[in-house]
Amino acid sequence: MIPAETRYARASDLDHALELLAEPDSKAIAGGQSLIPVMKLRIARPSLVVDISRLDLRGVEERDGEVHVGPLTTWNELIGAEVLQRPPLAAVAECARGIGDLQVRNLGTIGGSVVHADPASDMPAVLLALGARLRLRSPEGERALAVSDALVGPFTTTLEPDELVTDIAIPMPPHGSGSAYASVEHPASGFALAGAAALATPDGESVAVTGVGLTPFVLSGDLSDAEIFGDRFAPAEYRRALARVVADRALSAARERAKVNR
Numbered sequence: 576m577i578p579a580e581t582r583y584a585r586a587s588d589l590d591h592a593l594e595l596l597a598e599p600d601s602k603a604i605a606g607g608q609s610l611i612p613v614m615k616l617r618i619a620r621p622s623l624v625v626d627i628s629r630l631d632l633r634g635v636e637e638r639d640g641e642v643h644v645g646p647l648t649t650w651n652e653l654i655g656a657e658v659l660q661r662p663p664l665a666a667v668a669e670c671a672r673g674i675g676d677l678q679v680r681n682l683g684t685i686g687g688s689v690v691h692a693d694p695a696s697d698m699p700a701v702l703l704a705l706g707a708r709l710r711l712r713s714p715e716g717e718r719a720l721a722v723s724d725a726l727v728g729p730f731t732t733t734l735e736p737d738e739l740v741t742d743i744a745i746p747m748p749p750h751g752s753g754s755a756y757a758s759v760e761h762p763a764s765g766f767a768l769a770g771a772a773a774l775a776t777p778d779g780e781s782v783a784v785t786g787v788g789l790t791p792f793v794l795s796g797d798l799s800d801a802e803i804f805g806d807r808f809a810p811a812e813y814r815r816a817l818a819r820v821v822a823d824r825a826l827s828a829a830r831e832r833a834k835v836n837r
């Protein structure tokens with residue numbers, strides 16, 4: 576459980592970080608709550624670890640009909656953000672509250688969670704249900720990418736190795752909306768055996784699930800048609816049943832919050 580030898584550099588600003596990340600096999604580190612464990616297991620062996628934790632990419636701001644979340648915003652900072660207590664985006668704070676322990680919530684970041692792309696991670700399901708988009712920067716320039724297009728498989732995204740997430744934009748749902756997150760956790764790891772995020776708006780509803788597939792995904796119909804995976808902790812049919820339960824719970828809670836917001 577000792578990482579392979581590596582070098583470390585702290586980026587002073589975004590351009591400096593991009594310059595450092597141009598080195599092949601380099602990797603950004605934010606809170607280190609996922610990267611350090613995979614380095615200890617030697618699944619990741621970056622030649623250079625680029626510390627981006629001091630970049631000015633933190634905070635939650637509502638503007639132009641969207642809520643912009645800096646990728647370095649920690650779970651605890653999300654829990655404390657006023658706009659994420661309100662019914663339309665309450666799922667974000669609710670989900671963050673259930674992640675890990677106090678240390679993980681103090682250090683772990685929303686950007687790191689999305690890019691790590693653990694198929695059982697909680698927040699990507701919330702971002703999928705809310706239709707969030709990532710803003711990415713690389714030496715070649717900037718682009719926007721829907722979270723649904725970023726997550727393609729277990730621990731796999733469509734980001735280029737030299738791209739950094741610089742913003743997560745969540746469209747503010749219309750008046751009369753509510754959102755919620757519900758999960759059944761593995762008792763030992765605390766990760767979701769099945770988790771679901773729901774958004775209920777006057778125009779329609781959206782549900783995304785996590786912990787049950789190769790990546791979190793938006794439900795496009797009944798769960799009977801969805802490809803669900805099983806492992807030694809929970810067979811596929813048990814996970815499918817759990818997913819139905821948490822999807823119903825999340826949707827009921829989102830509808831209740833929507834009523835309060837009318």
Ligand SMILES: Cc1cc2nc3c(=O)[nH]c(=O)nc-3n(C[C@H](O)[C@H](O)[C@H](O)COP(=O)(O)OP(=O)(O)OC[C@H]3O[C@@H](n4cnc5c(N)ncnc54)[C@H](O)[C@@H]3O)c2cc1C
Binds near residue numbers: 602605685686690741
């Ligand atoms: C004990 C423990 C319990 C946990 N429990 C849960 C849980 O219940 N639910 C859950 O969902 N998660 C859980 N986690 C995971 C944790 O929430 C995530 O690891 C964390 O949020 C990832 O953020 P980080 O800042 O630590 O990322 P890091 O570990 O620093 O980085 C993770 C990956 O993201 C990349 N990265 C980071 N920031 C950026 C960026 N801005 N742009 C591009 N790439 C970037 C890194 O290069 C790396 O590949 C747990 C972790 C631990 C250690």
